[in-house]
Structures are given as C-alpha cells and as structure tokens.
Amino acid sequence: MSTPQQLHLSAALDGAGWHPAARHQPDGTPQFTLDHWAGQAATAEAALLDFVTVEDPLSRLPGPGDDLDRRLGHTLRRLDALTLAGALAARTRHLGIIPTVVLNTAQPAPIAKAIASLDHLSAGRAGVRTQLSPAKPIPLETLFTPEVQALLAQIFDRAADVVSVVRALWDGAEDEALLRPLAPGRFADPDAEDADAAAAAAEWRLDPAPSTAPRSPQGHPVVFTLAHILIPWRYGARAADVVAVTPHTAEDARTTVAEIRTEQAAAGRADRTVHVFADLLVHLDEKPGAAADRRERLDGTLGTEHTSDALTFAGTPDELADLLQEWQAAGLTGYRLRPATTAHDLPAIATGLVPELQRRGLYRTAYAEGTLRDRLGLGAP
Structure with missing residues (x-):
C-alpha cells in the first residue's frame, strides 16, 4: 500500500479573523500589541504549520463590514507587515514568516534587502507575499473587459520583472548592467543621448554602491502569491514558488492546477517545484452543526x-480533512487556511484539523531541521 503524499498547511493572519464581524466579537477586537500577534504565531507553530502570511494591502474592496464598523465606531487598521514579521521571527523557532509586500510602485532593491534581512533574523524561515493592490479597486463587472485585462497584463508583467530583479539581487548582483536584461525598459538607457534625462525618467535605479544584505540562509526566500484568474496564474507560474488559488470545487482545482502547469512550462520552469495551494476560509468546530451556527x-x-473570493467552509475537522484530501487528488499540494475568527478557528486548526490529518498520515508530527525552502521541497534556487 503506497504512503499518502503529505500536505502542506499554512495560515493567513489578518487581525481578528477573516469574517468582517470577527473584530466585533467579545474575544475578537484586534489588539495592536506584539502579544496579540505572537499568540497567533505560537498557535500556528504548535500546529506545525509550514508558514503564516501577514496581510498588508494598499487598498481593499468596500464591503458590508465597513457599515458595521461605522455603526459601532470602529475602523479597520493594519500594522506594517514587514515590521510585524521581524517581531514574529524573534518569537518563533520553526514557523515560516511571510509578510505581504505590495508591488504596484515598489523598487526591487529595498524589497530584496528587507526580505533578505528577515531571512537572516529568522535563520532561513522568511518569504514574501507579493501582492498587486490598485489604488482604486477594480469593480468585478469591469474585470474581464479588454481594457482592464490589458492593464492587468502590464501590471503583472511589471511584478514579474520586480521578482526577477529581486532574485538577482539576492544572488549578489550589484551592477545595473547585469539587471537591465531581466527587466527591459525599467532601468535607464545608458546609451541615451541625454543620460541625465534618461535616468530621471527611469522607473528603477540602483545606486552605484548599493546597500544590500549578505546572501541569506535560503539564498532565495520563498516567493508566495495569491491568484484568482489567468493573468495572475501566469504571473505566479513565472515568478513564484507557491501560488495560492481559490477553487470552489475539486473540478475547479483540477482545471486551475492544469492551467498553472501549462503556464509554468511556457515560462521555462517545468523543472522547478511550484506549489499550488488552495485558499479556504474556515469555521471549525468539533460538534456537528456548531460551526455553521457560529x-x-x-x-x-x-x-x-x-x-x-475563497470557498467558505463551516464544519468539523473530520469534514475539512475529507475536503482537503479530495482536493489533493485534484493536484493541489497544500492549503492556506483563513480562520474566520482567529480566537476560535486558529486553535481549532491546531487541536482538531492537524491531529486528524496526522491520523490519516497526511501531515508531519514534528518539524524537521532546515529552512522554509527545505520544508517545502523547493530545492536550491
């Protein structure tokens, strides 16, 4: 009898939880203290999760939670993800820490330095969640128009160029001439007749003596992205190590994985490990029906x-384990779980779901030594 392929599990941390009413529960008001966040990280580490991501979007879609906030006198705020990630790295020993960096107008050099520094401080447990977060959210009804799709293609091409240059900087490239071919047109043209004007108009620049961090323990910290449709899938296949997607059925998962594998081959990365995770928003309770009631x-x-955007699951750990196993057969290699309320559902993942997956031989029983890349089986960069 063959040994089942073990799953990868991660959690998305976002204040009091992913349900907009979570922060208005008696135990759910977001606390902007290190103890609040360190407690979540400790729970995730006790569950032996691969990593946690920390949210930090530039913008978000308006929703019914906004009206609730106004009625109750609350406002949704977030701490800076990079600052928080450094603090969580110091409070954990094994858990991967992946802060969000918005790439819309980002310069590659500061990203490379910040994430390499986090990798040193965490002894090889760092990653970066790359996110595109427009200043003005795109209405769903216009998302698939030719104009918006063309704009998205440009934005995600730029993001892929950012990651290419960041990876080169992690490898020690310090000469702009070495980086120029990785991102055509992003750096100043050295052959322009007016070199000063070309430099002023350039999107990116690298100082003659850039301040960079030493090569990090992982070489390349893990690059993670969330993708919902073809253009972001293409970006993930080209640039990321882990692509999280949002299927609602096993067939959705199978189709999405196939699309990403096709794009991965087209990008010349067929021989690289690129994980495809599914995002799930979860309400968990051991008692049947209790999660749905909550x-x-x-x-x-x-x-x-x-x-x-992701499937919302409400049920028992056994039922969720069944779903994860079914979707694993569709080609997924792991999951990023979004606790509906971190006060209840994150501990339920640790004490209910993980033991059930371990009982089925689908999940580790201890952390092994090594980096986050090692844990994810990504190999040398």
Missing part, C-alpha cells in the same frame, strides 16, 4: 451573509 451568528452581526 457562522450564522457572525452573519447576523454583520447584517448579511458574508461571501468570499
């Missing part, structure tokens, strides 16, 4: 049914 109470506080 979701209904949260929706009642919100004043409407909460929907998400």
